[in-house]
Amino acid sequence: LAKTTQPISMDSYEGQEVNITCSHNNIATNDYITWYQQFPSQGPRFIIQGYKTKVTNEVASLFIPADRKSSTLSLPRVSLSDTAVYYCLVGGAGNMLTFGGGTRLMVKP
Amino acid sequence: DAGVIQSPRHEVTEMGQEVTLRCKPISGHNSLFWYRQTMMRGLELLIYFNNNVPIDDSGMPEDRFSAKMPNASFSTLKIQPSEPRDSAVYFCASRSGRTPSDTQYFGPGTRLTVL
Numbered sequence: 001l002a003k004t005t006q007p008i009s010m011d012s013y014e015g016q017e018v019n020i021t022c023s024h025n026n027i028a029t030n031d032y033i034t035w036y037q038q039f040p041s042q043g044p045r046f047i048i049q050g051y052k053t054k055v056t057n058e059v060a061s062l063f064i065p066a067d068r069k070s071s072t073l074s075l076p077r078v079s080l081s082d083t084a085v086y087y088c089l090v091g092g093a094g095n096m097l098t099f100g101g102g103t104r105l106m107v108k109p
Numbered sequence: 110d111a112g113v114i115q116s117p118r119h120e121v122t123e124m125g126q127e128v129t130l131r132c133k134p135i136s137g138h139n140s141l142f143w144y145r146q147t148m149m150r151g152l153e154l155l156i157y158f159n160n161n162v163p164i165d166d167s168g169m170p171e172d173r174f175s176a177k178m179p180n181a182s183f184s185t186l187k188i189q190p191s192e193p194r195d196s197a198v199y200f201c202a203s204r205s206g207r208t209p210s211d212t213q214y215f216g217p218g219t220r221l222t223v224l
Contacts, residue, residue, distance in 0.1 A: 032210050043113075043200045043215030044152070051210070087152075099144075099152040 004088045009104040018075040020103050022088030025069050033064060033071045036087045038102070044087060048073070075105075083107045113216035115201050121222045127189040130219045133182055134203030142213060143176055143186050144200040152200075158184065159206065191223045 005023040012018045024033070032051055036044035048055055050062040050071070061074040075082055085102040114133040122128055134141050143155040156166040161178045169176070173192070178184040188195055198220050202213040 034212055041198075041218075041220075043202070043218050044213075045215065046212045049210055049212060098154065101151055 020073045024090045038085045115216040125190045130186040132184045132201030138203035140204040140206045142202040147197045
């Protein structure tokens with residue numbers, strides 16, 4: 001299973017763009033990169049997934065360089081409600097996903 | 110779709126008692142996962158079913174823990190006997206498994222407290 005490394009915590013202010021980078025040096029050819037968000041007392045919630053280059057949805061963007069050894073989750077104009085733990089996972093069909101420690105994002109007013 | 114359903118949402122029991130947690134996956138999903146989350150250890154995968162068959166239970170802490178999936182719409186995680194160190198939030202997740210990029214959908218969790 002590919003191991004991921006991401007910052008333990010980050011602080012930001014409302015309205016700013018937040019970028020959280022995840023390292024996954026031993027990603028396999030058929031692995032996808034998936035980001036989850038978890039609020040207190042809730043289960044993790046899918047945010048975005050990608051394989052290479054850039055993916056954008058209504059919530060976030062995901063940037064993946066050509067070597068795929070890292071990825072960056074970009075949250076545009078964060079609000080207080082984006083305060084949560086963000087997990088980066090790497091895996092594919094048939095693979096069990098291993099959750100790391102996640103990045104605790106604190107958005108301040 | 111109601112999403113993944115877990116019951117009970119909260120469970121308080123005494124050490125030595127049997128505890129059964131229940132999960133109903135999203136209809137049509139063929140993979141089911143049980144996780145445990147604590148402050149100390151984070152989110153840990155306990156066991157993974159595919160088409161109702163346990164594929165990997167290497168994350169199950171010990172023989173006190175057992176999980177079953179008698180059909181595609183129901184799974185249980187049982188702890189017998191329970192101990193205070195089993196106190197945690199237990200999550201169930203399901204996945205359709207039709208394509209390599211399928212993601213997991215998590216239930217709201219069961220908060221277990223063992224006194």
